[in-house]
Structure formats: structure tokens, C-alpha cells
Amino acid sequence: MKALQTLPLALLCLLAPATSHAEDKRPNILFLFSDDHALQSISAYGGRLKDIAPTPNIDRLAKEGAIFENSFCANSICGPSRACIMTGKHSHKNGFMRNGNVFDGSQPTFPKMLRKSGYQTAVIGKWHLESDPTGFDYWEILPGQGSYYNPDFIQMDGSKKRFPGYCTDLVTDHAIQWLDKRDKTKPFMLMCQHKAPHRNWAPAPRHLTLFDDVEIPEPKTLRDDYSGRSAWLKKNEMTLAEHFHWQHDLKLHGKSIVPNKIMDGMLNGEYMRMTREQKNKWDAAYGPKNKPFIAALKAKTLSDDEILKWKYQRYIKDYLRCIRAVDENIGRMLDYLEKNGLAENTIVIYSSDQGFYLGEHGWYDKRWMFEESLKMPFLIRWPGVVKSGTRPQEMIQNIDYAPTFLEIAGVEIPKDIQGSSLVPVLKGKTPADWRKDIYYAYYMNPGTHNVPRHDGVRTDRYKIFYLPQSKEWQMFDLKKDPLELRSVHDDASYAETFKEMKALYAERRAHFEGILK
Template sequence: MPARILLSLFALTVLCPAWGVAAEPAPSKRPNILFIFSDDHAPHAIGAYNGWLKSVDPTPNIDRLAQQGMLFENSFCTNSICGPSRAVILTGKHSHINGFMNNGNRFDGGQPTLPKYLRAAGYQTALYGKWHLKSRPQGFDDWKILSGQGLYYNPDFQTPDGRVTVQGYCTDIVTDMAVDWMTNQRDADKPFLLMCQHKAPHRNWMPPPRYLNLYDGVTIPEPDTLFDQWTDNASPARAQEMEVDRHMDLACDLFVGLTPDYQAPADGKSRDQSAAVNLKRFTPEQLAAWNAAWGPKDEEFRRQNPQGKDLVRWKYQRYAKNYLRCVRTVDDSVARLMQTLDELGIADNTIVVYSSDQGFYIGDHGWYDKRWMYEESLKMPLIVKWPGVAKPGSRDRHLVQNLDYAETFLDAAGVKIPADMQGRSLAPLLRGETPNNWRDAIYYHFYEYPGVHMTARHYGIRDQRYKLIYFYQQDEWEFYDLEQDPDELTNAYGDPRYAQQIADMKQRLTQLREHYGDGTGDAPPITTAANF
């Protein structure tokens, strides 16, 4: 691999290719699978999902992909945190089964996984980008993974031959690796699974030089719940540490006055200092571009000296713009990958999937990060283009999860789905069918406590209208009617009007725990047979 992977200015100016909207019938041979996976990309930061950020046009190329395929409106994760979500996708099994329940775990690469099954069936497999499972990837013909969380600028990669440092911007580098593999390294006589997995838009939201001034002069819409204080429901969320107001650091998270030699104050507060660490690795040219962009903005901030709610609003604007600047690099990647499929003449026989490991708070409820079973972090994007199968521009409202991805890919490849996988193939939904026995609820379980952001352990159930959450260490329940209270502002667990729904949901929750074999965490003693 070359020591330097750079994109020409010309390449960066033609990122809106001529790939069309209409899907052509696919050949009968087994399809390729291109899996584009970002980190912390909330659906409401995708234009096609019609969220409150659509007005700033965050994802023109991902939106174009949605026009070519099917968008899943009710797509959810099983455990809203980076490593566990990836482990679920690889195995088709919940966290308590695959053994990776929190980011402190190490993935057991010896267990059966999606790439192993496809490789055994004659597929060529490759992985580039974020792995975040600590163990060495298995089942891939080629792989290059970011070390740990990875850095936005000049990152280190672990490869089968050792560690290498690649100069450039992370999203572009990972895209280059995927494009090079499709163009120059794959066996054209074999179908492939290519997993292109980005760091962006994960914290600390460091944009590339070309987007440092994107959205300057633009006011990003505020979420309605920016100043939500979680006071009326006495939720375990009262102890969280992810508020834009109290926990987002001006220097470490928002780059005000941040320099390569920055030293955090010794005040006992937790700070993510990866941005300062990354600045030490900048080239002189990168650092000059960085300082030229942030210097005037920081001066204006100091001149305004906002306080109180004005400061929260300022912090939100700086955060949301950087988040969306990083999102735009992923959108660029989608454009380049789709253009490459067209240039290679394989677009008509390639399934393209865009997803992210979970949702994210972009000021919703006054927060950043994920972890909770509330909608903004529970929902994850899922867009699938399958030429000749998924109707262009279609939308599906069935309840689906990342638990279903492996089964879907195996089904599409004509590989028998192992009986011990816990999800279901989405192929019938992609064909526009309405299975009579599709799941009527999804199950969720979050384990990482104590930990970063202090999110209490909890599990729960969500159907098309209601959500029930059990914080088992605190023995506290929350219940929401998502039709009447879509922002989940009022815990209705004690409301007698919902007594029957809550009782029914408790039974279904216990049934799902039994169905999935989850004996972890405390559980109320309720058992009833059910149709899954």
C-alpha cells in the first residue's frame, strides 16, 4: 500500500456522479454486496429521512441512493454503542450471545461470522476502516482497520502485515482503499462482500480542510428539545454526562483555543482529548488550514462572550456544524463508491447498503452521544439499493434491526441462514412483500455502566406505538406512547390510562428475553407464551 493516499482537487469537485435513479434488472448470478457503514450517523441527519436537519441538505448523495432503493423508516439497533453494534452485524446474534456487550470487551473472532459464511460460499471478502472490536479480523481476504477509535487526520491502520500510517483525511483514505480494492485487487470472477466502515461522524467531529468553512453563515435549526432538563419524569437519565450545556468542552470538543500543546485543566472533569492528540500529527499545511479556519471564528466567539442559554445555543451551532461537516465527507464517499461501481460495470449486480452503528443526539434533549433506548439513539439509518429487487424510492415501516443484516446478506447470496442466528432476512421486505409473521416488537439491552457518559443499564421493548424500558439496577420503569409523545418528554408508567398496555408490554418483554435467551440483568417474573 502506498505511504500516501491523496485525492486530487479535481476528484473532490466531481463527487456528484451521473449514477441514475432507475434500477435496472439484476443478472441472475449472485450479487456483490457493498456495505457502507458510518459511525454515529443519526437518521435525522440524512435528508431522505425528512428530519429537522433536512433543510441544510446534509446528504445529497445518500439521498440519491435512497431514490434508487428502499429506505427503512423503523430501523433500530439492539445495543446503542459502537463495538456491540458491529458484533451484532457480524454474527446475527444479540450481544449476550456473541459476547461483545460493551466497548471494554474483546470480540471472539473464532466464532461463526457473516464474512466466514460468505467466503466459504465462494465470495471474496474485504474490510477497510473502523473495526473497534479489539481482536484481529477473521474471514476477510484483505483488511486494513483503524487502530482503536481511529484518528481523523493521518491515521494509523492495522493490516495483515503490521501497522502503517497513512497521510490524509480518514474518510477519504478509507474510501480510497475500498475503491482501489474494487478496481485493482478483487477477483472479477467472484462475487464480493466489501465492508467500507468510516469513523465519521464520531466524536471529536474534526472536519477535513475542504469543509472547515462549510455552513459558515448558516444557522442550523435547533431541536425542539434543546433545553430539555429531564425533570418531570425523574428518569435515571438525570445522572447522565452528555449535555451540550454542562459536558461539552469548549476546547476539546469545540476546538476553541485548541493547540497541539493543549493541556486540559486539572479540575477532575472528564474530557476526550483525542482532538488535541490528533493535532500533534498534523502536517504544517494541515495545521495552517486548521488555524486559518478556526482563528477568526474563535475571535468572534470571544467578542460575543455568550452566557447562559446563548452559550448553549452557540455550543450547539459549533457542534452541529462540525458533525454535519463530517457527515458530508461520508456522503462524498458514497458518491465515489457508487461512481466506481458504474465505471466498473458492476452496479446492476451489486447490492449497496448504507447504515450506521446507531443513532445519535444532535442537541436532542440537550444531549450529544448515544446509548439510551430513546428514539434518537435507538433508531439507525438503513437504505438498501438492490437492482431488480428493491423498488426505487420505496419506504418500509416494518420493525427491523441490525440483528437482521447478516441473515439478509446470506439470503441474497443464496447461502442457507444458520439456525442459531437470531435475526431475519429482510429480503421479503425488499421485494415489497408483507410477511404475516413479521416481528411485532424489537428488543434492546444496554450494558455499559459505569462508563463514559454514565448511562444506566437497561433493557426494553418497542412496538409500532409503545415503548417500555426497565432500568434494572435502579428498579425503575419508563413507558412512552410514541404516537402521543414522540419526543418522549413524559414518562407515562404511572398513568392509569395505560395500565393494560403496560401489563401487556411487560409480558411481551419477558417473552422476548426468553425467546432470545437473555438471562442477563434483573428481570420481573412474568412468563407467557407468544407468537414470534
């Protein structure tokens, strides 16, 4: 009788998700994420900024794990990229195609599946998906884009709480507090997500004078004339030369004294929310730097090119100052894992929602399928699995993150997920049929910065995309033209390649059931 009475309990144990000792040994997942972090500003990736503005803590992940050289986003814009990560699907499949959409939190996401399998899940920091997070045991998120100074955090009961200090530091503070208080009998998956280095690039008080004594090298294409490519490039509204605002971007007070050269219209909202002490530090740092520039503008002694040079230095230094705080706080998280005996059984990923233009093609922002925007950082440390110091060349996308996390946790990957698990690649056993190209689609327009809708395919050498509004193709030979200065779609010597790339484009659109029109 006793054996019969215990049978239902035994059956229940077999049927229930495994949450016992064996499952507790599954690795923790720490997903460190930022906004608009360009590869050019991560020293482990190389480039013109590596010696001027090193990122030693992010570089630790490259040295102790892997740094992917060919990591790409599926849609280069903040909210859609995050939705791709959550679902493992392209934007037209997860329903979040443009900033301003509302994410359907009822759909399957990897945090929901991890939580169901026994993981404790949390997201802290920038969310930007409009609806409340689902699938998390704990969440605390910034409203919209969030603020750098004295930010508000939305709580799980819907209320907002304002915290004094600097956002990048506070996101890390709150993440560490959650780690301290979590249920330590379960593995965790924590998404620690920073606002920085999103526009308007407001540095922490401790970094306001960083790089003041340095002249940052300009990108070769800062003065791109946009010839040899679509006329759409000249219509974009994201140039340093014409589309920076006096207060918001350039940190100047009052009204523009040269409105025909530097626009008014956007206030510096960060300055407006600062405390008196914060404002005093800000003014002490920026005042002396602004004074000679304003005097020269009043005296009309600066050429347009000299104004552009000043704008670039102001922009890139503020951007890199924001990166410095991100890097410092990545270091804080890595140190926390070490001090609390978690490093060996915690997978750490660092990524960002897309790349960013740091003056390349004369631009800031993202959106276009050009390399600086399309490429996104992906670094991963997985002790005992990922070989230290490796630089995988496989082409990966942010739709791959969800299936990767699921396989790591031993959770079955749903058949409708469009990405592929990176686990075999991370173990050094790349499948023979691993992708040789990636598909990209951008859906906004009309919209901010006037970048047109387009979708396309990138291989190891060629890139092709289509602009439906002008019924126009663009194709680039990345080997001969890495700066993407001339489209060869109508070059007779590329006729056969153009035909092949159009066929590949049609094949990938059909495979992913693309809907761009």
C-alpha cells in the same frame, strides 16, 4: 475404465461448494457503513436539517432503492452494534456487550460463511472489535476509534502504516484499490467502514468553513429539564451544557478560561497529529470564529444560555461537515460501480452502527433507548429486486443483516441466528408473521457518560424499558409523545397498556434469553 476413473472427480464436484459460472452470477454486496450517523442528518429521512445540509449521494440510494423508516439497533454503542451485525445475534449471545470487550473471532460470522461459499470478502476502515478480523480475504483496519487526520491503518501482518490525508477519503481510496485488484472471477462482499461522524467531529480541510453563514435550527428538546422521567437522566454526562471539552469538542486552543462552564481535560488529538499545512488551514478557519466568543467569555457578557447556543452551533456544524465528506465518498463508491459495469449486479447498503443525539434532550452521544439513539439508517439498492423509491415500514434490526446477506448468497442460515432475513421484505412479500416489536439491551454502566443499564421493547406505538439499578420502569406513548418527554408507566389511564407491555417485555426476554440484571 475411463468412466470409473472420472467418477470420483464428478462426485467431488457435486459435493464441493458451487464456485462455477452459476455462482459467479450471485450479486456482489457493498456494505457502506459509518459511525454515529443520526437519521436527522440524512435528508432523505426528512427533519429539520434536510434543506440546510442535504446528503444527495446517500439520497441516491433512497431514490434508486429503499429507505427503511423503522430500522433499529439492538445495542446502541459502537463495538456491540458491529458484533450484532457480524453474527446476527444479540450482544449477550455473541459475547460483545460493551466497548472494551474483545470479539471472539472464532465464532460463526456471515463473512466466514460467505467466503466459504465462494465470495471474496474484505473489510476496510473502522473495525472496533479489538481482535483481528476473521473470515476476510483482505482486511485493513483503523486501530480503536481511528483518527480523522493522517490515520494509521493496521495491516494483515500486524504492522501499522500511516497515510497522509483525511480518513474518510482514505478509507474510500483503499476500498477502491481493493476493488481494482480483487479476483474478478468471484462475487465480492466489501465492508467499507468510516470513522466519521464519530466524536470529536474533525472536518476535512475542504469543509472547515462549510455552514459558516448558516444558523442551524435547534432541536425542541435542547433545554430538556428531564422532568417526568427517571432521575437517571439528570445524572448523564453527555450534555452540551456541561460535558463538552474546551479543546477536544469545541476546537479552542489552550486552557479553558471558564473551567466552571467549559471543561479542560481532553486535548484535540486530531490537531496534534496534523501537518503544518493542515494546522494552518485549521487555524485560518477556526481562529476568526473563536475570537469573538473568547472575547465575550473574558468580558463575562454571555449568559449560560448564550454559551449553550454557541456550543450547539459549533457541535452541529462540525458534525454536519464530517457528514459532507461521508456523503461525497458514498458518491465516489456509487460512481465507481457505474463506471466499472458493476452497478446492476451489486447490492449497495448504507447504514451506521446506531443513531445519535444532535442536541435532542440536551445531549450528544447515544446509548439510551430513546428514538434518536435507537433508530439507525438503513438504505438499500438492489437493481431488479428492490422497487425504487420505496419506504418500507417493517420493523428491522441490525441482527437482520447477517441472515439477509446469507440468503442473498444462497447460504443456509444457521438456526441459532436471532435475526430474520430481509429478503422477503425487499421483494415486497412481507411474511404474515413478521415481527411487530423489537428487543433492545444496553449493558454498560458504570461507564462513559454514566448511562445506566437497561433493556426494553418497542412496538409501533409504545416503548417500555427497565432500569435494574433503580428497579424502575419507563414507558412512552410514541403517538401522543413522540419527543418522549413523559413516562406513563405510573399513569392510571395507561394501566392496562403497561401490564401488556410488561408481559411483552418478559416474553421477548425469554425468547432471546436475555441476561440483563
